[in-house]
Each structure stands twice: as C-alpha cells, then as structure tokens.
Amino acid sequence: MHLLEETLLAITGVNEENQKNQKEYIATLLKTPDGLGKLEKMNIQLSGIEKEYRVKKKAVVVMAADNGVEEEGVSASKRVITQYVVEAMVAGEASISSLCKSLGSELFVIDLGIDSTRVFKGAITHKIMPTGTYNIRKGPAMSREQAIEAIEVGIDIVRELVEKDYNLFAVGEMGIGNTTTSSACLKALTNLPLVELVGYGSGIDERTLGLKIAVVEDAVRINKPDVNDPIDIIQKLGGLDIAAMTGVYLGAARYKVPIVLDGLISGVSALLAYRMNAHARDYMIPSHISEEPGAKWIMEALCFNPMLHMNMKLGEGSGAVLVFPLVEAASNLTRDIRVYPEV
Numbered sequence: 415m416h417l418l419e420e421t422l423l424a425i426t427g428v429n430e431e432n433q434k435n436q437k438e439y440i441a442t443l444l445k446t447p448d449g450l451g452k453l454e455k456m457n458i459q460l461s462g463i464e465k466e467y468r469v470k471k472k473a474v475v476v477m478a479a480d481n482g483v484e485e486e487g488v489s490a491s492k493r494v495i496t497q498y499v500v501e502a503m504v505a506g507e508a509s510i511s512s513l514c515k516s517l518g519s520e521l522f523v524i525d526l527g528i529d530s531t532r533v534f535k536g537a538i539t540h541k542i543m544p545t546g547t548y549n550i551r552k553g554p555a556m557s558r559e560q561a562i563e564a565i566e567v568g569i570d571i572v573r574e575l576v577e578k579d580y581n582l583f584a585v586g587e588m589g590i591g592n593t594t595t596s597s598a599c600l601k602a603l604t605n606l607p608l609v610e611l612v613g614y615g616s617g618i619d620e621r622t623l624g625l626k627i628a629v630v631e632d633a634v635r636i637n638k639p640d641v642n643d644p645i646d647i648i649q650k651l652g653g654l655d656i657a658a659m660t661g662v663y664l665g666a667a668r669y670k671v672p673i674v675l676d677g678l679i680s681g682v683s684a685l686l687a688y689r690m691n692a693h694a695r696d697y698m699i700p701s702h703i704s705e706e707p708g709a710k711w712i713m714e715a716l717c718f719n720p721m722l723h724m725n726m727k728l729g730e731g732s733g734a735v736l737v738f739p740l741v742e743a744a745s746n747l748t749r750d751i752r753v754y755p756e757v
C-alpha cells in the first residue's frame with residue numbers, strides 16, 4: 415500500500431473523553447469562566463491530541479520549489495529569488511530563520527524542485543521535478559504520481575522528526591509564483607469569485623493583479639480539476655510545495671502532534687489535507703490572518719478563528735511560528751493554576 419493511502423487510513427480523531435475531562439477540570443480553576451478564552455480551547459484541543467501534552471521540541475518545516483506559472487509574469491519577483499531566499503534560510507539569515515531563533519524552534523528546509531542544480535547545504539534534498547512544476551496556464555503542474563510522491567515527502571518528514579522528539583510543528587513554504595498556484599487550488603476548493611481569492615502576493619501592482627486573475631481563471635478552465643479529488647487539484651493546479659505541505663498536515667494527524675497553519679499557501683494545503691481526511695483538522699492550530707484575500711476564506715472553510723492580526727503577507731511559516739509560545743502557554747495552564755477554593 416502507498417504511504418499516502420496507509421496514512422489516510424491510519425488517521426483518527428482526537429480523544430474526546432480526555433477533552434471532556436479537561437474541560438470539566440478547567441472549570442474548577444481559580445479564574446473566571448472561560449477567562450483565558452482561546453488559550454483554554456487550545457489546552458482542551460491539546461489534551462485530546464495527547465493526555466498530558468507538553469511541548470518537547472519545535473520544528474518549522476519549509477517546503478521549497480519553483481512554479482512553472484512564474485513565466486506568466488504573475489509575481490513581482492523573478493524565480494531566482496526562490497534560491498536566494500532558501501540560501502538565506504539555511505544560512506540563518508531569512509525572516510523565518512530569525513523568528514525561529516527568537517522563538518527556540520528548529521528550521522527544516524526541503525528542496526522539492528528549486529530550479530537550480532545547486533545543492534543547498536543545510537537543506538534536505540528531495541527533488542521531484544528538477545526545475546519545478548510546469549506552467550498551470552498551459553496544462554497540469556505535475557503528474558498524479560509526482561503529486562503523491564511530494565505529499566509522501568511531507569508525511570515522511572513528520573515521521574522522522576517525531577522519532578527525534580519534535581512534537582510541535584509549523585509549516586511554511588518558499589517558491590516564487592506560489593500565491594498564483596494556491597489561489598488556483600483555492601478556486602477549485604471553494605468556487606468563490608476570483609477577486610475574493612487572488613491578491614498582491616509578494617507585491618505586484620494593480621495591472622499585474624488583473625493578469626494574475628486571468629491566469630488563474632485560464633488554469634482552472636484548461637485543467638478542469640475534479641473538485642472532489644484533492645490530489646487531482648494538487649496535480650493540476652498546485653505546486654510541489656503545496657503537495658508536500660499537505661503531507662505534513664496529514665503526517666501530523668497520523669502521528670498525533672499539533673501543527674500550526676501559516677498564511678494563504680500553507681492554509682490551502684491545510685484545506686486540501688482536511689478534504690482528504692476531515693480528522694486532520696483536529697490537529698491543526700490557526701495562527702495569523704494573512705493579508706492575502708483568500709486567507710479569510712480558508713479560515714471560514716476550516717471554521718478557524720485566527721489569533722493574530724499582524725498585517726503579515728510573507729509566508730515561510732513566519733506567522734505560524736509566532737503562535738508557538740501561545741501553544742506552550744496553553745499546554746501548561748492546567749499544570750500550574752490552582753483550583754477554586756470552597757467558599
């Protein structure tokens with residue numbers, strides 16, 4: 415059996431009995447009812463994932479790959495920027511590296527198809543397409559086999575890291591053009607009007623936004639994805655990064671560890687994972703709301719209420735990692751707070 419198939423069968427929901435007991439216990443603590451709001455909800459969620467959950471090691475997993483659709487001029491940046499940023503990430507000099515350093519997280523960067531023959535020292539190489547995906551305006555991004563292979567890379571990295579005691583994950587990406595691929599996937603997933611889903615990405619102007627909308631429209635029309643088959647959506651409209659991040663969410667659910675969502679692209683992968691197995695959502699924690707318009711609809715579709723409003727629009731996992739201290743605080747609540755005395 416394929417690793418993906420096996421994983422989808424192995425995913426189960428969280429322990430509802432533990433959650434019920436935890437909820438009752440929180441109600442006995444010396445504080446106002448629901449006084450700690452979302453922290454209490456998170457504490458209950460974590461207790462369903464693992465009875466005495468405590469953060470051990472934290473990992474941000476960044477999936478990096480180039481996107482064929484970049485040749486349509488949909489990004490403010492050239493495709494070579496993918497390699498420059500990945501190089502900075504592994505050197506500890508990218509935005510996500512700085513945030514990981516501040517927040518005590520390890521960063522793992524995976525090259526699934528950066529358009530370069532270079533080996534990025536410090537990154538994990540899992541090249542599925544050596545120059546990145548094909549242009550989705552002209553046909554499918556990749557084959558179904560390649561989509562599955564990329565998803566399985568994501569599942570596998572979680573397995574490897576869980577074996578090394580990592581038990582809090584965030585997932586991010588790097589790949590010029592990936593706000594176009596993720597908007598196309600989101601169109602297939604939601605069928606909302608494109609003006610609600612396509613945004614300025616890494617900083618395009620108004621005229622390019624019009625082109626980007628037309629490209630997404632063409633990509634969906636030409637590829638005709640089966641909207642009920644997330645793998646078909648990924649294969650035709652996605653990127654290798656989107657596929658691999660979907661696998662990370664599935665892996666987190668399979669190995670029962672919490673995983674924090676980031677912005678638009680990471681959110682699209684979360685929605686794809688949820689559509690493959692609804693229990694995957696039980697292990698997800700929202701973080702911030704990206705400025706990309708599609709992010710709002712992802713949160714709606716997943717019934718998530720993000721915690722942070724930071725005006726961020728970067729990706730890389732930069733919004734997700736900011737929530738790690740909140741997860742740690744939430745996990746410790748019932749260990750530390752005194753119960754209400756009899757009065």
Ligand SMILES: Cc1cc2ncn([C@H]3O[C@H](COP(=O)(O)O)[C@@H](O)[C@H]3O)c2cc1C
Pocket residue numbers: 488489490491495499587588589590591592593594614615616617618728729730
């Ligand atoms: C220097 C730089 C660093 C980045 N870090 C993340 N992204 C983000 O921007 C890209 C998506 O935007 P678009 O679809 O418009 O190309 C992705 O690589 C995403 O990770 C960056 C983009 C740039 C330019």
Ligand SMILES: O=C(O)c1cccnc1
Pocket residue numbers: 593615616676677678679680704705706709726727728729730
């Ligand atoms: O929300 C995101 O993930 C995002 C937004 C802009 C550029 N890159 C990523």
